[in-house]
Amino acid sequence: MSSVSGTLHRKVAVVTGGSRGLGLEIAGHYLRAGANVAICAREQSVLAEAHRRLTAAAGEGQVVLALVADVSKEADIARVIAATLERLDRLDVLVNNAGVYGPMGPVEEVDWAAWLRAVEINLLGSVLACRAVLPHFKAQRGGKIIQISGGGATQPLPMRSAYAASKAAVIRFIETLAEEVRALHIDVNAIAPGALNTRLLEEVLQAGPEKVGVEHYERALEQLRSGGEPPGRAAELAVFLASSLSDGITGKLISAVWDPWESLGQHRGDLIRSDIYTLRRIVPEDRALGWGSVP
Numbered sequence: 407m408s409s410v411s412g413t414l415h416r417k418v419a420v421v422t423g424g425s426r427g428l429g430l431e432i433a434g435h436y437l438r439a440g441a442n443v444a445i446c447a448r449e450q451s452v453l454a455e456a457h458r459r460l461t462a463a464a465g466e467g468q469v470v471l472a473l474v475a476d477v478s479k480e481a482d483i484a485r486v487i488a489a490t491l492e493r494l495d496r497l498d499v500l501v502n503n504a505g506v507y508g509p510m511g512p513v514e515e516v517d518w519a520a521w522l523r524a525v526e527i528n529l530l531g532s533v534l535a536c537r538a539v540l541p542h543f544k545a546q547r548g549g550k551i552i553q554i555s556g557g558g559a560t561q562p563l564p565m566r567s568a569y570a571a572s573k574a575a576v577i578r579f580i581e582t583l584a585e586e587v588r589a590l591h592i593d594v595n596a597i598a599p600g601a602l603n604t605r606l607l608e609e610v611l612q613a614g615p616e617k618v619g620v621e622h623y624e625r626a627l628e629q630l631r632s633g634g635e636p637p638g639r640a641a642e643l644a645v646f647l648a649s650s651l652s653d654g655i656t657g658k659l660i661s662a663v664w665d666p667w668e669s670l671g672q673h674r675g676d677l678i679r680s681d682i683y684t685l686r687r688i689v690p691e692d693r694a695l696g697w698g699s700v701p
Contacts, residue, residue, distance in 0.1 A: 414645065417498040418441065419433075419444070420444045420446070422531070423447055425456040428637050428640055429503035434641070436644075439645045440468075444471035471489065471490060473489055477504045478534070480534050497543075499552065500539045501644060504527060508520060508525075509524070510565050528569065544590055547591055555576075555597060556598075556599075559659065564619055592656075597659075597660060635663055639663060652670065654674045654678065655670055655674060
């Protein structure tokens with residue numbers, strides 16, 4: 407662990423999609439940082455194994471809850487939040503990690519129902535989870551919301567349009583929500599975890615070059631060979647953003663791999679006063695070109 411170890415003592419966090427991959431990694435890091443954790447996912451068997459592993463790693467007195475839920479269903483996510491509050495009597499952190507790639511292939515050829523389903527999970531599921539925790543966070547005048555992003559938020563992803571569109575949309579939602587609740591000391595940020603070798607990579611490889619494109623398929627093969635980015639790095643950033651060390655940093659998309667996030671607390675003023683780590687439109691002068699300026 408990094409220097410943020412222990413900074414979540416007695417905090418309570420909900421991690422959606424917490425039964426595998428990055429979600430499970432974050433839940434484990436939260437436990438080691440001293441938090442109690444509630445995870446949710448759709449698959450009962452996978453969730454049960456994750457619960458067993460996390461419980462075995464928990465310290466004395468720490469609690470791990472595991473709840474079957476589909477984040478795209480309002481009643482399910484409301485039940486997760488209610489059960490967490492009932493059992494643990496507080497809630498400090500929400501991590502929106504649940505996500506899917508969705509259908510792969512040309513947008514006019516992919517299954518439309520599957521395209522909509524990806525948006526339901528990646529975008530609407532995240533919004534629903536935020537809606538469920540916000541009344542509680544507003545009442546206590548504080549809380550942390552952490553959104554897991556993806557490559558589709560900052561660059562085009564041909565043949566994966568549902569994933570790209572939903573991830574870009576959820577980042578703009580996070581930026582917008584951060585402004586809505588800034589005065590209530592609720593920090594809302596997103597993490598770009600880097601290229602992780604998770605279930606999503608397996609889906610790209612299984613789809614093959616004819617569906618994802620030769621260039622992206624070759625890139626996925628190289629990522630598989632190299633091992634990808636370590637998920638622990640993104641999990642450590644998730645601990646930092648859940649802790650008091652990041653208080654006041656909000657509305658940002660932060661790279662776990664490339665950004666100096668351990669020292670961001672020293673630059674709160676710069677972050678608050680600027681569009682650093684946000685989505686924005688690039689204009690000609692940003693690329694040292696003068697032809698786009700209005701006389």
